[in-house]
Amino acid sequence: MTKNHIPPRRNLANEIVSQLRSDIISGVVKQGEALAEPVLAKRFGVSRAPVREAIIELERAGLVQFESTGRTHVRTLEERDIAEIIETRVALETMGARLAAIHWNAKDSRWVEANIAAQMEAATGAEFSQLDIAMHEYIMKCSGNGRLVVLWQNIRWQFEMALTYIHQLQEKLAYDLRRFTVTWHWKVLEALAARQPEMAARMMGQHITGALEWSIPGISEPPPGARLARNYRPGMNATRPTDDDDDANEEMIAIAKALASNRPS
Numbered sequence: 001m002t003k004n005h006i007p008p009r010r011n012l013a014n015e016i017v018s019q020l021r022s023d024i025i026s027g028v029v030k031q032g033e034a035l036a037e038p039v040l041a042k043r044f045g046v047s048r049a050p051v052r053e054a055i056i057e058l059e060r061a062g063l064v065q066f067e068s069t070g071r072t073h074v075r076t077l078e079e080r081d082i083a084e085i086i087e088t089r090v091a092l093e094t095m096g097a098r099l100a101a102i103h104w105n106a107k108d109s110r111w112v113e114a115n116i117a118a119q120m121e122a123a124t125g126a127e128f129s130q131l132d133i134a135m136h137e138y139i140m141k142c143s144g145n146g147r148l149v150v151l152w153q154n155i156r157w158q159f160e161m162a163l164t165y166i167h168q169l170q171e172k173l174a175y176d177l178r179r180f181t182v183t184w185h186w187k188v189l190e191a192l193a194a195r196q197p198e199m200a201a202r203m204m205g206q207h208i209t210g211a212l213e214w215s216i217p218g219i220s221e222p223p224p225g226a227r228l229a230r231n232y233r234p235g236m237n238a239t240r241p242t243d244d245d246d247d248a249n250e251e252m253i254a255i256a257k258a259l260a261s262n263r264p265s
Contacts, residue, residue, distance in 0.1 A: 012046050016054035019044075024063050024074050025161045026126040027168055031076040035064060062158040077165050085155075085162045089208045092152045093136060097188065097204035099143035101197040108142055109193045116185050119178070125167030128178060133160045135185065139192070139204075184210060 020040075023029040040051045055072055058064045065075050075081075100108075115135045122128035133156065140152050167177060184207035191200040 012044075012050035013053035013057070016040070016044055016046070016050055017057050020054060020058060021061070021063060021157060024058070025129075025157065025164050027164065029074055031074050031165070033074045035072045035074065037072075062155060063161060075161075077162060082162055082166070085158055086208055088155060089136075089159060090205050092148065093140065093208060094201040094205045096140040096143040096145070096148055096152065097192065098197040098201040099145055099148075100139050101192050101195050101200040103142055103144055104192045104195055108138075109189065111138060112185075112189050112192075116182060116189070119182055119185070122178075126164050128181075129160055129163040129167060132163055132181065132185075139188075180210065181207075 020029065020035075029035075035055060037048045037051050037055070040055075041048045044051065055064060059066060059072075063075055064072055066072055112135055115131055115138070119128055119131045119135075122131060136159075137152070137156065140149050143149065184203070188200065188203045188207055191203045
């Protein structure tokens with residue numbers, strides 16, 4: 001006797017989370033935009049219960065905020081938010097890169113090489129950011145430290161939102177920003193492939209901190225550290241930083257300190 005097949009029950013809240021998260025990160029739903037339960041329920045053709053559940057999950061992920069009035073809106077990223085996200089990434093991902101270098105193999109290198117190739121062909125900033133975050137997540141998982149990965153994944157959507165925001169902020173400099181990012185991805189990969197833990201951690205930290213240069217609104221030309229991307233080619237020795245590297249790092253640190261000094265106490 002054949003048993004009747006019962007299809008799995010849809011999780012409406014998860015479906016709404018996935019769609020809204022994508023819309024928020026890509027900028028389809030703008031920062032600061034209100035998220036009204038009745039409007040969203042009508043959009044998705046559901047009751048307000050799964051919408052409310054989805055909004056709570058997005059708040060936990062740091063993508064939306066609740067007001068004291070009970071209203072909900074998409075989080076607006078300020079300079080302080082960008083600085084804190086970058087500081088958190090440096091703390092977690094330098095450790096991840098250090099551990100990953102110990103376990104790194106040729107298969108891992110091929111995966112990252114393919115990802116970087118896809119980054120160079122990405123059609124939009126949002127697509128580029130997705131590939132960027134996917135590469136960083138892969139490296140974190142290669143660390144072999146499950147708890148470290150969980151900590152990273154808890155705020156990964158804020159990472160992606162910040163990356164997409166920076167790409168949109170510097171739309172006129174998109175080519176330079178992508179080239180800058182890809183350059184550092186090659187540097188990180190070379191240190192990992194050489195299985196040099198401390199160098200991998202250093203390259204990862206410098207790469208992530210460099211995003212601070214691009215998070216300043218209204219810059220009309222590539223920031224100083226972007227010159228590292230102009231003459232770099234894959235295969236250059238990542239274990240021998242140049243004088244330009246050191247100069248750019250000092251500039252990155254100065255920017256980080258400037259942002260930090262503007263934080264409210």
